[in-house]
Amino acid sequence: MRVEDNNFFPFHANVFMRVVVSVNAEIVHEDVKMGSDGESDQASATSSEEVHSPVRVRLRNNPGRKISTEDINKRLSLPADIRLPDGYLEKFSLNSPLFEKPLSRRLRRVSLSEIGFGKLETYVKLDKLGEGTYATVYKGRSKLTDNLVALKEIRLEHEEGAPCTAIREVSLLKDLKHANIVTLHDIIHTQKSLTLVFEYLDKDLKQYLDDCGNCIHMHNVKLFLFQLLRGLNYCHRRKVLHRDLKPQNLLINDRGELKLADFGLARAKSIPTKTYSNEVVTLWYRPPDILLGSTDYSTQIDMWGVGCIFYEMSTGRPLFPGSTVEEELHFIFKLLGTPTEETWPGITSNEEFISYNYPRYRADCLHNHTPRLDNDGVELLSKLLQVICVLFSQL
The missing domain is CATH 1.10.510.10 (Transferase(Phosphotransferase) domain 1)
Structure with a gap:
């Protein structure tokens, strides 16, 4: 509240x-x-007490300079250990839409999807950790970072949609970035489920x-x-x-x-x-x-x-x-x-x-x-x- x-x-x-x-x-x-x-x-x-995203700066238009993984990470506020898909860097130049103007929500969402965010196939389920009325939690692994994650899979009822508890959790955690609050890495929405991808703790x-x-x-x-x-x-x-x-x-x-x-x-x-x-x-x-x-x-x-x-x-x-x-x-x-x-x-x-x-x-x-x-x-x-x-x- x-x-x-x-x-x-x-x-x-x-x-x-x-x-x-x-x-x-x-x-x-x-x-x-x-x-x-x-x-x-x-x-x-x-x-840090409050986790800040990297500064999104507009890169200087240097024709001789190539786009690096670090440029993409900073622009999209990605973790440093992210593994970009093969051929992803070659798609961009400094005058591409991703760098030539302020980053819109839509462009960022499209770019993250191309990398693999928001897709179930990006994560591998390992072990079942627990199950409740609305959700099942799995231990998993991210193919993007090879790090362990916790996958909270919320079942969607066609008549009711997503439970209000899931909506609250997503809306609040998107804005709460702190070292002592679990990090929400990704959200995956399909017809049958809503999966929240959290950092994994032992x-x-x-x-x-x-x-x-x-x-x-x-x-x-x-x-x-x-x-x-x-x-x-x-x-x-x-x-x-x-x-x-x-x-x-x-x-x-x-x-x-x-x-x-x-x-x-x-x-x-x-x-x-x-x-x-x-x-x-x-x-x-x-x-x-x-x-x-x-x-x-x-x-x-x-x-x-x-x-x-x-x-x-x-x-x-x-x-x-x-x-x-x-x-x-x-x-x-x-x-x-x-x-x-x-x-x-x-x-x-x-x-x-x-x-x-x-x-x-x-x-x-x-x-x-x-x-x-x-x-x-x-x-x-x-x-x-x-x-x-x-x-x-x-x-």
Whole structure:
């Protein structure tokens, strides 16, 4: 969602800087090199906080100069390791339409198609990674770069067309270019399917937790939290809410680089008072106001999810593993305290809250549940889980 909630950003910056100053951004047992500002070296996939396309410049008309692969790559904003089709360079001269005038969308689209983008035959399916209601994800390989890719194949129903989640994901990811957000390389539309081609990352955070016996080194916890916050900061400043943060949607490569993925539930939010669906965020990572039916929310919905994920990385277990909305709220109130009219104005008139008739729990000390966190870590976790209270009085 796109957000004009500027009052939130000072808190966002405080959380971000608290993590930045304490992180030596090199993953334990893995090789990732990053600068003090969180930007990795040039050779890394996280080479800059915001990924910029190469500058599209008009080449000087030098009759004796031949078109090079680098010229094509710069003009079309292609990756440096692209392999152009045989005979492709010979088609062009410096006075060809591709170089003699500003590049139109149509000409760029035609040029990319000639190279192989937008075509299923450009990619080779390798292994099936997973399947959902609307889509199947495959591990694949690009014939253009020989790099591994993730192919998200979305089945199209003739009556309904593309699912709204796929349309959201495409429209948002086309504009989100950041080292901590998964890159959308290509889009392939056929009569039966819509295939999204993403960069390939080895595993998600849930798999990472499983592989290390649910005990992540605390240095890596800080590194992953920092990258998660950096990616979210980029989204929020562009007024985009992810709305479905969970370990399965955080991808990690073998260099320890973490990237936000699966923007199918994300939204652009431009008007703070506009209402949205409360059927967002997997139950375990859903904040209490959403559980109680609120459809008016802002960036805080993601920050609550960050707090739950931070706890899970630190302890190896989910913070609020409820199987129903009632049980989820019970877990939340048992740890953080049952809200009252003083702490959450208007809560006693909320029909959902009244119907559950929760006991009057007092807030428990987070130190008792997070033995591996120091005082700063517990304070940070507390702030992430309390930020939602800013919205309580608005229900």
